[in-house]
Amino acid sequence: MQRLGDFKLPHFFNYPPYFTLQPIRETREKQVQLWKELILDYCRTQKIFVIGLEEEFPLFSNPVIERSLSHEAKEAFLSALVSEGRAEWMDRGHKRCLILWLRIQDWADCILRFAKDNGLEDTVMTVEEIRSGIESRGTELHGMDRTVLMRALKLLEQKGKVAIFKGASTDDEGVKFSL
Amino acid sequence: MAGRWLLEAQLTGSGRPVLHPGEVECYTLSSVDIICEEKPNFPPFRSGVLILTTHRILWIDGTNKSGAAAIPLGAVNHIYSPSKSIKTMFGKSKVRLQVSATADGRIDERGSTAIVIALVLRGKSDLDSFYSRLRDAWSSRSWEASSSNPGRSDSRENSSGFFEGSSGVRMAGVSGILRKEQEMWESTDKSLQEAFQDLNALMSKAKEMVMLAEKMRLKLLSGSTSFGNATNDEEAGSNQEMQDWLLSVGIVSPVTKESAGALYHQQLSRQLADFVRIPLERAGGMIALIDVYCLFNRARGTELISPEDLLQACAIWEKFDVSPVMLRKFDSGVMVIQNKSHSDEEVLAKIKSIVLKSEALKNGISPSDAAIALGIAPLMAKEHLLTAESKGLLCRDISPEGFRFYINLFKDIDPNNIYLVKDHGNYQTWVSTVTVSG
Structure with missing residues (x-):
């Protein structure tokens, strides 16, 4: 079976019609479904949060069968993710797409679990520490996108679970957990 | 009646x-x-x-x-x-x-x-x-x-000659000049008459040629049925070819605007319905309108019709229910004549068996591949493939190498488990074909 780095590709990745946007509605729905699953799967394992449509993205071309997606096809598949709330366009021109293999709500739950597991109640951490500190190593939070993290934290703040404040010394923001 | x-x-x-x-x-x-x-x-x-x-x-x-x-x-x-x-x-x-x-x-x-x-x-x-x-x-x-x-009919007109020698008539004076003038008129008239008789002779010859062709065709037909199995392939092939040629000479009395007048299109339409039956049978129940146009005009000889007339003649079929054939327009705009009894299912079944062959599983098929396999024109083959695609049987692959069709595997793959290959089905066949070949 073909691999992309350490990512295992499904068999149909070598099926040429997979790379042509199908015009027949029912066929296209199936095709879109498979692309959504594959994109989310790949991004989850590779910790990819942003797909740039004008940049190289390994999943969107297959050198083995010499096929790659057209711009229209890429946009169609990503739009399908957007409409399901699993992605967001980051600009009006649809050039960059934020992939939410976990929804913001799920990320928020992750953060809470992380705080509980590490006994971080009433402790103050910086946002950067959550993304790349020793505590988060080995968890899904490690290396996560800052925008996504901020939005998850904002959600928690609205619920009164955390307090976000500007740090005095650094540019970084501080987070205080109040579980 | x-x-x-x-x-x-x-x-x-x-x-x-x-x-x-x-x-x-x-x-x-x-x-x-x-x-x-x-x-x-x-x-x-x-x-x-x-x-x-x-x-x-x-x-x-x-x-x-x-x-x-x-x-x-x-x-x-x-x-x-x-x-x-x-x-x-x-x-x-x-x-x-x-x-x-x-x-x-x-x-x-x-x-x-x-x-x-x-x-x-x-x-x-x-x-x-x-x-x-x-x-x-x-x-x-x-x-x-x-x-x-045949040919005797002309002699009657020939014998009714009107021109008689002018011997014994005076050739002097004003009346002489007038008479000379008259003679000149009459002689040009005569040569014109002769010229047209030549034309008539040509036309009656053409009629004979058509009759001859018809006779030969019948002979060939009776020959092929009487000792059909005994003849070897080559002979049968040349017989077939000969028959095709003779058939295309075909229509003895083409409907023309002159002969049918206001009923031209209706009569033309009926004649077309009769004519198209044999080529349609040979083409497997569906034939492109362009091909019909060529065949029909060739069979008509000199009485050619315009594409517009052909289209009108086909359009009239719907009005009277006697014709076993119909005009069909594909979404792409391609027009064909097909038997009313013609079913897409039969063609779809054939296409399915073609795309499931291991070579086609691997590389798909192009319209010309399908045309060869189905024995029809590439244009028609493409229409059939597009129909099969719209029914969900095929899906397309557009690449720099061209436009190809594959068996539709999307419906066989479980979106909830994209790595799963079910034990039976087209997807499994495809996977094993592709992986064996590397």
């Missing part, structure tokens, strides 16, 4: 008359009644299509396609010139014929008595031109020519 008065005339499946050998249509009129004023119990032939041929006057019921009657021109003794009266200027005009009949009133060339039959032309028919055509057809007696030896 013809009853005991007129002769029965045969019709083709689409309601066109079956012509005798050498018979050619000359004129067509609609809404014509045939009545007989002498016989009160003469059945009414009301409002039918009248076709004048070189051999017969045919009458076809306008509403009921099964009815057709014929008056052989050979039975006509006299054609009365139409009376010019105020009455004929408004509404109906009549042409009266005296025809031979047997004692009990049945029309027969060798009949002992005679009856007068009137053709009543309703509506706006051109009485004069019909009358002159009728006279021409009647006086040329071509039914005799085709029943005995």
Whole structure:
């Protein structure tokens, strides 16, 4: 079976019609479904949060069968993710797409679990520490996108679970957990 | 329908008359009644299509396609010139014929008595031109020519020479000059006449050629059925080829604007329906309109029709239900003629078996691959593939290498487990085919 780095590709990745946007509605729905699953799967394992449509993205071309997606096809598949709330366009021109293999709500739950597991109640951490500190190593939070993290934290703040404040010394923001 | 008065005339499946050998249509009129004023119990032939041929006057019921009657021109003794009266200027005009009949009133060339039959032309028919055509057809007696030896018909006209020597006439004075002038006129007239007779001779030769072709075709046909299995392949192949050539010479009496007038498109449409049956069968039930156009015009010889006429002729099929064929327009705009009984399912099944072959599983098929496998034109093959795609059987692959079709595997893959390959099904077959080949 073909691999992309350490990512295992499904068999149909070598099926040429997979790379042509199908015009027949029912066929296209199936095709879109498979692309959504594959994109989310790949991004989850590779910790990819942003797909740039004008940049190289390994999943969107297959050198083995010499096929790659057209711009229209890429946009169609990503739009399908957007409409399901699993992605967001980051600009009006649809050039960059934020992939939410976990929804913001799920990320928020992750953060809470992380705080509980590490006994971080009433402790103050910086946002950067959550993304790349020793505590988060080995968890899904490690290396996560800052925008996504901020939005998850904002959600928690609205619920009164955390307090976000500007740090005095650094540019970084501080987070205080109040579980 | 013809009853005991007129002769029965045969019709083709689409309601066109079956012509005798050498018979050619000359004129067509609609809404014509045939009545007989002498016989009160003469059945009414009301409002039918009248076709004048070189051999017969045919009458076809306008509403009921099964009815057709014929008056052989050979039975006509006299054609009365139409009376010019105020009455004929408004509404109906009549042409009266005296025809031979047997004692009990049945029309027969060798009949002992005679009856007068009137053709009543309703509506706006051109009485004069019909009358002159009728006279021409009647006086040329071509039914005799085709029943005995062809070519004899011309001799009658030849013998009615008008030019006699001017010997013994004075050639002096003003009258002499005038006479000379007259002679010059007459001689040019004569050479013109001869030139046209040459043309007539050519046309009668053409008729012979068509007859010859027809005869050879029949001979070949009877030959191939009598010792069909015994002939080897090569011979059968050349026989087939020969037949194809002969068939394409085909239409002896093409419907023309001149002969059919206002009924041109309707009659053309019927003739086309009859004609297209054989090529359609050979093409597997569906044939591109362009191909029909070429075949049809080739068979018509010099009486070519325009694409517009062809399209109109096809469009009329829908109106009368007699035609077993129909015009079909694909979404792409390609137009074809197909049998009404033609089913897409059959073609789809064939396509399915083609795309499931291991080579096609791996590399897909192009329209030309499909054309070869199905034995049809690439244009038609592409339409079939697109139809199969729209039914969810195939899906497409567009790449720099071209436009190819594959068996649709999308529906066989479980979106909830994209790594799963079910034990049976097309996806599994495809996976094993592709992985074995590396």
